[in-house]
Amino acid sequence: MTQQVISRELAFQRTFGRAEKEILTDEAIDFLSALVAQFSPQRKALLEERERTQARYDDGELPGFLLETDSIKNGDWKIRPIPTDLQRRRVEITGPVERKMIINALNANVDVFMADFEDSLAPSWEKVIEGQINLRDAVNGTISYSNEAGKIYQLKPDPAVLVCRVRGLHLPEKHVTWQGEPIPASLFDFALYFFHNVEALLAKGSGPYFYLPKTQSWQEAAWWHRVFSYAEDRFSLPRGTIRVTLLIETLPAVFQMDEILFHLRDHIVGLNCGRWDYIFSYIKTLKNHPDRVLPDRQLVTMDKGFLDAYSRLLIKICHRRGAFAMGGMAAFIPSKDAERNQWVLNRVRADKAREAANGHDGTWIAHPGLADAVMTLFSDALGDRQNQLDVLREDDPPITAEQLLEPCAGERTEAGMRANIRVAVQYIEAWISGNGCVPVYGLMEDAATAEISRTSIWQWIRHGKTLQSGEVVTAALFRQMLAEEMRVIQEELGDQRYCQGRFSEAADLMEHITTESGLIEFLTLPGYRLLH
Template identity: 60%
Template sequence: MSKFTPITGLTMPPLDETTQALFDPQAQQFLLELVRKFRPHLKRLLRDRAERQAEIDNGTLPDFCPQTQTIRESDWRVAELPQTLQQRRLEITGPVDRKMVINALNANVDCYMADFEDSQSPTWTGLLAGQQNLIDANRGDISYTDPSSGKFYSLQQHSVTLIARVRGLHLWEKHVLVDNEQVPGSLFDFALYFYHNYQTRAQKGEGVYLYLPKLEHGSEAAWWEDVFHFAEGYFKQPTGTIRATVLIETLPAVFQMDEILYFMRDHIAALNCGRWDYIFSYIKTLKNYPDRVLPDRQVVTMDQPFLNAYSRLLVKTCHRRGALAMGGMAAFIPSKDPEQNQQILAKVRADKELERANGHDGTWIAHPGLATTVREVFVDGLDGPNQLQVIRTDDAPITAKDLLEPSSGARTEAGMRTNIRVALQYIAAWISGKGCVPIYGLMEDAATAEISRASIWQWLKHQKSLDNGATVTEELFTQYLHEEAQQVKVEVGEERWQTERFDEALNLFSRITTAPEFIEFITLPGYELID
């Protein structure tokens, strides 16, 4: 193996010959310049987030910003959508491991969202392998042989549009330093993906398409807009080569949708209802408000008033500005039991019919087995490639009160115990290198663990009672955690318990759920436990 020496200013772990190819001198220089130019401003944006959250914690509920009222009330539109992004009626999502990439691109869908964030555990080897997998996928030359079964996977067709999701602004890449300081994970993911794929995609008549997660404010969208302009200029590409879809998956962002579209108007294509993270963000943002405590997560569905208002406002805002409005995730996994599978598909169909009725242009699934049912709703059920004509002008104004409406439903012992079992299993998988995990019939990602532990933290903070009459205290949580951990140990078996580091997951889960101050993201302390 030849010795790899990074350029001056960049520090990285040793690389083998395969991964060295990802970091040729031009790729390194691009990453170095991106980080030096944009990391200082990103730090300021994260401080601004903390300051806004402190105001909310101290009694000021989120609302639309009066300083940007003219943006919301004036007439403007985003740049015209490229032809390749006008039809996104059905999208599948998943991590960037090789078999998943192939299966997703072979699925009966319009787009595949290849995820470096919530469904990808950010191990160093996994991230680099993911970048190589997407290079191969964009070239149309990707195959895989499963070492355990010997089954061969290859690309059967390549009409599915590939969109990459980079990590959120709050996440850092500890393995790479610029000037002896960690680089933002978002810039690391973006730099490598853009550099290695923009030419391949241009040859096919496509731009570089991205998903951006967990934005909270228009100023953060403006930061990304600057990053995109810089990258296009650096490689002498036309403005709009990059087109992004922003996930509206934080409560603060729902009050900033016009601003996000406006500040990214040269590069934005759509907003997306990232409903599961949005529920987590509702808990996190309003954690100090005893009258805003959510019930069991199983009953917090899109027919809850605060979530339905969010969906309808997103559609109205996007379509007024010429952007697509993407729906949320159906996380169900089809069942082999016919009766149970019929019930699952009925739930998925009802959920997608609600999104279609609200005016969404497309929606997400996590498993190819749902594609046929969802296509009946979002392909056969639409007259054209999208629903941009649905502008909801007759709707009553959606107010901050509508978006903050408390959710009805019970807090139950069964719900709390389920939260514990699911969060424990997901955390164990994540710190062991797996970010997309089937648990109890759902394809779970980090959002599930976040909702589960945040709900318990909030119930504990406000001493809420359960349906069995018990008050949620640290002692009760500790009791349930011990009991449910034993149940999970029986379910997964001793060998998997040890190999997936369940004891470490148990300690992390206990620590963050009983912390006096809310830990912003479970992935931050969790990242310290992975390679």
């Protein structure tokens, strides 16, 4: 029976064991409580504004650049200078805050490890608390891990720079409530990482560095500025001690990049092309627009018009303001098959060569096995330069709203729809079982790629789109394919793995979020209710 523990103004829905007592100290709870009381009401208002904005898009309006902020866009301001240990970010690896993953990532041939509480973590209470312990130990240099065979994993000298990605503004932490409501998960993650690590990070010449996901407006960036400034003032730290990279992974945010940089100018060091969530956001934002429906997921690549424009505009705006422009994720996984592995490397190199040529300062990978190839490519492109802040793209013609909203040509196929079903179901099953980062068919899938898979089908159903075969996509067709693809998954995984897993629940959730008349905003919200 779960015991409710009341402490300060927060109510904890779990008893405190050893792990909780290490992280949820009285002083840490005091800090978290203060943040929640100060900033939760504003966060609620921001989420309500998201709904009003989306309602306008649903009624036919299209996102666009803001006229009322021309003075910001036309000004000559720059962000605060970037800290020394963040000047070189050619290759960044991402992954969940699990102990072995943290060690391997920090030891990889990369400049930065983004430790992720968001899309690659299924945020069970145990994993969130253990993640904070793991990061504390990593910052202190004491982290180690022993596997069942007795192999010991430890940090090498001079590991990568650690950056923490907190959960998005929309996500609750259901195990902690304030005034009867779950607290913002983003504040939970930020408060505990900052509180436990700021002194040690500063002592070794680094700092409390964060990634911010799924921002939709400059007002949300301004909210984060107030959060960071409050934390700095509370701990008597200079303004700009906290530094952040913000992911431009929503369609509304791409039209407000100058404004986002401006309102976070004391804390921000760069923007990142969060490509998978960006594609998901394109579908979600324009879900009622029948002329903006995307083709098969596999065809929506960074050389397509609307994505290429997004990359080039981000670089131009960032570098004008002295901020980094980080490239997107290579989700491929190296293969033991030599021919397949060469194909993977060729795809990754082509993608990363495009990013380097465009002027990105660095890029993301999901697997250490890609680090050497991508590091070599970016090092060859940059030479002696730490970054590409000198690439200003001043001769580019202006990028228009029409380019950023341009539909992507391509077919919708039965094979593509069936692949979407298999990927999304297998990811959902893994997520509700506690694993948020899953290799599926040679790609490292996280929540964003599963979101693309299920929202694509939802939109095809919504607008009665036809497949290449001429068949109309309906809810009935989807349900038929779902049943058939569940049998394929069972054959691929084997009866034992299938029967021991939570595939029936995953299929039910997949059906719900794909056929509901209104698009469910994030699969992780209903999924969170199934996460033990």
